[in-house]
Amino acid sequence: MKAVAYQNYNSNIEIIEAAKPELKDRSVLIEVHAASINPIDNILHAGYLHQMLELSFPHIMGYDVSGTVVEVGKGVRSVKVGDEVFARPNQEDAGSIAEFARVHENELAIKPKNMSHIDAASVPLAGLTAWQALVTKGELKKGDKVLIHAGSGGVGTFAIQIAKYFGAMVTTTTSSKNSNLVKSLGADLVIDYTTQSFENELSDYDLVIDAIGGDTLTKSFKVLKKGGRLISIKGQDTENLAKDYGINFEWFFMSPDGDMLTELATLISQGIVKTVIDSTYPMKQAPKAFEVLAKGRAKGKIVITIK
């Protein structure tokens, strides 16, 4: 099968011929229609996480997939050949920018009929991260005041809509060119981070979702009320600040979850949550897609079309 891969950290991203993944018990083989890309793909390629996660080479890229089930392994009960599904596969099954991908049945969801493969592929990693940050870790409640950083990005576009669905008052940071986009997703207040200092304008927030890290993360403590929650997906040691401000701080890595993805799929099929696609690229232009992603200016998700 054809797959998008690299031979070593920082080496060229190219299309290679690779063996189809071997089916395992409780897993399915998917013929991939579309796969979206995420900053983690570029981070791994650059070798930044090699001490935490040693890759084997050639390394096939990609953590988001939408396609058709073509084979089912022993013990699979929830899906059958021909079903259209989408997923964020676990680390062992990662490598979705390929003609075929293996996914454990617990990590997939049935693709709603009114959602295209491109839209479906844009959802899993970013959508689950947003849900887990707000709901699982952030314990979001109706009426909470929430600040979502980078509301125009892959994670942020889902986070704004999920927070509104749970009845929050949502403020988000982005640059002015994305103001209309984030308002259309439900943001109540937009802070242009290029001209405004959010930490001087906001106070008494219940929850902040940080996707930026650095100064943005440390300044975010100031806008929270005592006992508020700061959930970061960037990661950084801020234990002392958290103690000083009396804030519950946590940073985490998202995890695959088919049931949660099914809940999200229902909201999308009902039009409550919309996917935002920055751009699509055919498989042969995947290297270009990763360059565009690395600029950090995507509005929503970048998707690679495979079939």
Ligand SMILES: NC(=O)c1ccc[n+]([C@@H]2O[C@H](COP(=O)([O-])OP(=O)(O)OC[C@H]3O[C@@H](n4cnc5c(N)ncnc54)[C@H](OP(=O)(O)O)[C@@H]3O)[C@@H](O)[C@H]2O)c1
């Ligand atoms: N821990 C986890 O499990 C996990 C999961 C997913 C993602 N992440 C991390 O979370 C971050 C965001 O991911 P993503 O997929 O949403 O990235 P993305 O789609 O590449 O984010 C791009 C967006 O970020 C906005 N942005 C950039 N700098 C900003 C700033 N200083 N303030 C406000 N907005 C800013 C940009 O808006 P402008 O063009 O207006 O600047 C752009 O729309 C990445 O670092 C990623 O690695 C972590």
